[in-house]
Amino acid sequence: MIEINHVSKSFHGKHNAIDKLNLMIPDGKIVGFLGPNGAGKSTTIKMMTGILPIDEGTIKLNGIDIVKQPLEAKKIFGLVPDQPDMFLRLKGIEYLNFIADIFNVPTDLRKERIEYFTKQFSIYEALEDYIQTYSHGMRQKIIVTGVLIHDPAIWILDEPLTGLDPKSAYILKEMMRDHADKGNTVFFSSHGLEVVEQLCDVVAIINKGKLIFYGNMDELRSQYQSDQSLENVFLELTSDE
Template identity: 70%
Template sequence: MIQFQNVTKSYSGDKKAVDQLNLTIPDGKIFGFLGPNGAGKSTTIKMLTGILPIDEGTITINSFDISKHPLEAKKTFGYVPDSPNMFLRLKGIEYLNFIGDVYDIPTDQRKEKIEYLTKEFGIYEVLNDAIQTYSHGMRQKVIVSGVLLHDPDVWILDEPLTGLDPKSSYKLKEMMREHARKGKTVFFSTHVLEVVEQLCDQVAIINNGKLEFTGQMDDMREKFNTEGSLEQLFLELTNHE
């Protein structure tokens, strides 16, 4: 479970990128996090993962405060950032073994998991090549494989489907569903609204740093008295000052 309590972040003093955010992401759900560019979505995710400090409020991940107990909190989650352009000089297998070392994954278990994940995503044959030679989609696949390697309870996925081919995208979505079915947490940010409608159990929409809505799709349609698509609802919620 992830909990945001009165979380605020400012960059220039006056302008609040995130303003008094209160949000609970429950276990056993795929939770979609939406917002237009500049709404505070990326700032929220960076505070959640400990990349940015929190100005006010608290964020807890499986009861660990990310500010007070960062190492304990970070051991419980896996994070796919919105850009896979990291560790480019390492070979794919070197990167995955580095992740295995960070999380103390036993060698035999690690080898088996690396083989399974990279075969699922179609990159097993290129693991001895440098990541800088990979396409964007292949880089995304090796980052996702690294995130899933230690089987974290909480998945924090920022645009994870970007650059994936249809087969790999389907595989990852099935893994997300299975993770949620096990009673674990999937926090999922995307711009592809059709994917949200197909995949997410609950959604939250942030705009101008404030939470506009949180709940199930049916709740949102009932609240706004419409049978329209998520795209129509999203535009209605965010197309105002």
């Protein structure tokens, strides 16, 4: 569970990028996080994961405060950022072992997981190559594998399907569903509205740093008296942009 309580964030003393945001991400659900460019999605995710400081309010992950207990909180989530261009001078296998070392994944277990996930994502044969030689899609796959290798309870995924081939995207979506069905938390930010509509149990829509809707698709259509697609409702909700 992720609990965001009365959280605000501003930059350079200007207007709040995030304005008194309250959001609860439950266990056992895939929650889609939507908003137009500049709405505050990435800022929210960076505060959730301890990358950015919080100006006001609290964020707890499975009851652990990300500010007061950052190391404990960071042990229980895995983050796929919106840009996979990290650790480019490492080989794929070096990166995965580095992540496994950080989270104290036993040797036998890490070997098993590395082989399984990289074969699922068709990058097993590229593990001895440097990440800087990977395509964007391959970099995305190695980052996702790094998240999966320590089996965190909370997945925080910022545009995780970008650059993935159809087979790998399908596999990741199945993994997300399975992870949530086991009672874990999946927080999924995406611009792909059709994917969110098909995959997510709950949708959170943010605009100008404020939460403007939180609920399932039936509640969204009921609230706005619409049988339209998520894309059409989203465009109407954010039309002032």
